[in-house]
Amino acid sequence: MPDGHAPRARREPAEDGTGLGDAEAGLTVGRTAELVGVSVRTLHHWDALGLVCPSARTWAGYRLYGRADVARLQQVLVYRELGMSLERIGDLLDAPEADVAEQLRSQHDLLADRIARLQAMKSAVEQMMEVETMEKKLTPEQQAEVLGSNWNPEWHYEAEERWGATDEWAEAEGRKAQMGRSDWEQVKQEAEALEADLAAAKRRGVEPGSEEASALAERHRESIGQWFEVSRAKHVLIARGYTEDPRFREHYDTREAGLAAWLREVIEAEARAHGVDPETAEWE
Template sequence: MPEAADADGLTVGQVSARLGVTVRALHHWDEIGLARPSLRTAAGYRLYTAGDLERLHRIVVYRETGLGLEGIRAVLDDSAADVAGALRAQRARVAERIDRLRQLGAGLDRMIDAHERGLLLTAEQQAAIFGPRWDPGSPARARQRYGDTTQWRQYAERSASRSPEEWQAVADAMAGLDRALGDAMDAGVTPGSPEADQLAERHREVFSSYFPLTRQMQVCLGRMFEADPGFAAHYDGIRPGLAAWFRRIVDAAARAHGIDPDTASWE
């Protein structure tokens, strides 16, 4: 390679500043033979000529289209290369990437809405799925009360990906469970019996559609269902006394798994 005085050509640093390319990238392109400087100083430092700079400009242009370095080499050095075809193929890849990014953006929007709103359903959809007695303001109140908890985050993650049809399946499962609880109470099923334990486990599984529910957490829910006027009214509206009976079967099932209901905590 010819030598040149330090004043001839552009140094790596100068080329880096002019093209907005890192010095590391210029060194790499030199090492792989993609863009080698034509000159060297007496001390062995790289110097780029006007012709070198023109090639580097072209490399930068094609790199901004997303072409890989070997693809760029082919475009620049292979006289038989189908440049337009290569660019069309790259455009197709870019279009696919844009579509994926749009889908990602839409998913992020739904996740944000779910964390802020809970249910991503209109008031009309909520009434159709959960019944006319459903209060569409309840998700906002739940967000205000529980929005900083792990369980709200888990609920939001499920809600973000759940369709109205999937919410309908959840609502149907909860309604079926409520009917089964009322029927069991009418039939005299006693807390601690196999039938009662099965119902407690069924409740835990169905309720886990909202967030994972441990047995200790279920005990805490049982307390709340009995003590909270809104929840108690729901269960006692199915059968008088059902809220208290449900708490008893949950407590008995917990004891069968070595959990003391009197000391159970939300964990």
């Protein structure tokens, strides 16, 4: 076949023009996309990857998805919701020893865990709403007053525009909503102490991967972890911004020349020591 797929069984299209024949004919790409809640473009992409391929075609060559195809699509959607890569999903679904019942149990457990996390986030947002009515939450401008001249309140709005729809943003905002001025002053003191220690270690020639550098990398990861859960893979991706974003680079390099690049090396070395390849790290 021109598209690289094995020949499909031919089905006669329905007279109503939907592309459906008898009950076994299957669903057109458009109807399937509507049914499972994804775009037609996504279905074409997954077909091209060999992840979920329509099992039949009409006499005119239109793709048709059967019951088994739709069931596989639903499995893909569950795994995608859990943050798995398409490659990993394909490996799971195509494993020769795959046990369907076991896969369903696993999906059920993973979804239960995600529901529990979402419930916790929902509670955090509700707390944030409650605190908001008490006017306890500091505005970005008030936060800047506490954090000092190194903090620009515009960064908050820029980050909200970019990350506002993510779980991490909701979790961080839920925590910030419960913080008063004294909490923010403590955040400032701890951040300044950490950056001072980082700069001192850089000046002393501490090597990335050393015991001292690893301890500093962990302190740095924990400092971000006060806002949301930070895996070592996430830490690596965040650290890229320290050298790629001129504002971050200037912030660190003002403390000590070359500190931004050194800190990124320290974080990447710590990640490698725990089995994370910085070159292939993913936000998970």
